[in-house]
Amino acid sequence: MCATLAAAPDAMPGSDTRRLQAAIDHCRAGAAVRLVPAGAARRFESGPLLMKSGVTLWVDTGAVLAATPDAAAYDLNGECGRIDAKGKGCRPFLSFLGTHGGGLVGDGVVEGRGEAAIPGHGGETWWQLARRAQREGGKQNNPRLIEIDDARDITFYRITLRNAANFHVAMNHVEGATFWGVRIDTPADARNTDGIDPGAAQDVTIARSFIHTGDDNIAIKAGKGPTRHVSILDSHFFAGHGVSIGSETNAGVSDVLVRRVSFEGTSSGLRIKSDTSRGGLVRGIVYEDVCLRGVKRPIEFDTRYDRKAVGLSIPVYRDIVLRNIEGDGGTLIVRGHDTGHPIEALLDGVRFDPVAVWQTEFAALTIGPNGAVPVPPGLVAAPDTGGSRCPASRWEPMPSPGAP
Secondary structure, eight states: OOEEEEOOTTOOTTHHHHHHHHHHHTOOTTOEEEEEOBTTBOEEEEOOEEOOTTOEEEEOTTOEEEEOOOGGGTBSSSOTTSEESSOOOBOOSEEEESOBSOEEESSSEEEOOTTSBOTTSTTOBHHHHHHHHHHHTSEEOOOOSEEEEEEEEEEEESOEEEOOSSOSEEEEEEEEEEEESOEEEOOTTSTTOOSEEEEEEEEEEEESOEEEOSSOSEEEBOSSSOEEEEEEESOEEOSSSOEEEOSOOTTOEEEEEEEEEEEESOSEEEEEEOOTTTOOEEEEEEEEEEEEESOSEEEEEESOSSTTOOSSOOOEEEEEEEEEEEOOSOEEEEEOSBTTBOEEEEEEEEEOOTTOEEEEESEEEEEOTTOEESOOTTOOOOOOOOOOSOOGGGOOOOOOTTOO
16 A cells, blocks of 8 residues: 545545545555545545556545546547547546556445536536437547556456446557456446447456446457457346447457356347448357346347448458357347358357247358257257256346445
């Protein structure tokens, strides 16, 4: 430990930003800056913070690190808090830029305050700005909660991330990142609030985590470089768009394992999405021991994500394994690009209620020894071995911050 900072009940605006950044800057590698409550005072309100290599930010039980809603604090080019054609006008709340080691831990909360009114904007909140941008056909300039760029060996442990104004965690060019026991909790109608997005990343593990959000629970991207060796284990997903690969896959996604996870009430479950404007090779994807209920599209592999997309980057999905996947109803979509670029997948112990419906096109599907129910069109049924693999214990509720 290099510093312990206590919450101040009457902190002056901006004072928490200054003392937090000073503590981070003066902390030695391998040590932590610890934030603790002090009596009834629990809250640190801060502008953007830049993390340092090897330094861990420890938000202790009961403490809340809250992002200021002031757009000026994040502004890069005069556009933060506005709508334009690019949406790149804000710096993030927490930046891990070029860092080696360190991370974010503790049983406290990092609060993005997406529901807060932006000062000087007539009472409009960050989330309302995002919806207005959608209606007007522009891009909202909202700050991401956390960005990890050109970094390696980053650890997030037991922290709660809540109410981001934009993505919760975005990664680019990252080698080695672990998210263990992380809770992300943001309303289902908060637009563009992805949970964890590994992009151009490798050796990423997301385990024992809970994500409830307004966009992709997890989105694995490969727009600025390949993404590979990603494991998503023993985790639970609630509101959101599921565990997605894409939509940028042009640099290639490979060697992804999704094992022992549950989806409850997400719009999609196991999802691969791309199109000819940003398609690439997706291969070596294994989904295993997955439970889904109340999911509209439990399986959604689509090479025509944007029907209006134009380009020559044809998405190719192959070497996909679905083993011991169980759900209730919903639409099961496997839509390849054309006869020369079908989606290749093995279904081995894929069980849904008879009301579930397959929609397949340009799909090269194979049924393994444990069968598929219902059987996709054009295939012969393999014997159903029966038996549920989704006991009641698999449906865990979202824990409160600080809960074991």
